[in-house]
Structures are given as C-alpha cells and as structure tokens.
Amino acid sequence: MGPRDTLLAGLARQLGHPSGLPGRAVGRLLNRANRGNVTAAVEALELKPGETALDIGFGGGLGLDRLLRGAAGGTVHGVDISDTMIAKARAAFPENIAAGRLRLHRGTMTALPLEDASMDAVITLNTVYFIEDLTQAFAEVTRVLTPGGRFVLGIGDPEAMAAMPFTGHGFRLRPVAEVETALGDAGLNLTRHERVGEGDRAFHLLITSR
DSSP states (O other): OOHHHHHHHHHHHHHHSOOHHHHHHHHHHHHHHTHHHHHHHHHHHOOOTTOEEEEESOTTSHHHHHHHHHSTTOEEEEEESOHHHHHHHHHHOHHHHHTTSEEEEEOBTTBOOSOTTOEEEEEEESOGGGOSOHHHHHHHHHHHEEEEEEEEEEEOOHHHHHTSGGGGTTOOOOOHHHHHHHHHHTTOEEEEEEEESSSTTOEEEEEEEO
16 A cells, blocks of 8 residues: 555544544544535424434534534434544533533444434434444434434435545445435435535435434
8 A cells, every 4th residue: 555545544544433633633624524514414403492412423523513502402412433522522512511411422323322212303424434234323313213303314425425535445435325225224214305515416415204
C-alpha cells in the first residue's frame, strides 16, 4: 500500500470510528460537511414537545444539538461506538447532561443499549456504510421505537460516494433500493424519500415509521 492509500485508509477508519486527536478533527469536519443534511433529518422527524429522541452514531454532535433544540421538554439520547466522540459530547453539553435532558451511551447500531419501545424518534446519518448486517441494525431500531415512532436514515448517493477516494477502504455502498427493502423487512414503513442538495447525486433521507 502506497502513501496515498495509507492516508486514505486512515481517513476511512477515522470516519467509521473516530479516535484520539485525529478523531476530534474528523468530528469537526463531519459537523461542517453534514450541517444541511443533519438539520433536514431532524426537521423530517417533526418532533413534538416532550418526545424522546435518539441519534445513532452522533459523531461530532451536531445532531444532538439539533434534537435538543427540537424536542422541547423532551429527552435526547446519543449512541456512539467512539469513546472520543462521547467525551467530546460530554464536554459540549454539560448543562443538558446535568439536567437529564441528554443521555449518552456507548454502543453500536446492531446492539443498542436501550429499552424496548423507548424512543419516539430516531435519526442516523452516514452510519450504514460501516454495518455489515443491515437486517440486525434495522431490527434494533424497530425494537427501540415506540409504535408509530419515526426513523430517519440519511445516506449519501451511492454513485457520489463511490467517486470519493476514501470509500474504497472498507465502506459498504449499497443501492438505495436495497436499503429501502431492508427497512421494510424490519417493519419500518417508508413514508417519504427526500433529497438534500441538487442533482442526481443529492443526499438521501429515507423517512419511515414503525
């Protein structure tokens, strides 16, 4: 592996599991790059006052911020695999954590450390590239959602993602139709498919309900 591939492979690893100082830098990068997508995903949830919301793989924490603003009087949970991102979120939201409005958990999308039917609304963006078993991941989302709860999944357009040099290092890029089928198989009904951005390679938001 040459220097360029080594660098790209390292970036891909950090995107999937941010750690240390490079991981903190990746978190800031993710917040900037995904601001519009995250904001649109939270808006698509149509949060109601007092609801309990969850961001899976919250990374730089922008989704947590948007959920805290949207779920007035409610509770927000964040699940992430990265101790670095959890520590960053603890430092960023001390008042919300102290007030019990934000609860952070270390875990994965295929084994969520949450009780059955405990979440009214869930988002996850740019996470499924790093998950081998979509069936298990979406079954876990269904398990933690309340009946009628909403789940918004955000994914980059596969063609646009394939054109990025780092995605050849461990990313699983699936056709959107395959992801939609997996959601349906898990009992998540697709209610809307929105695009964020312009052109055929715009970001995908798959909006579902249990």
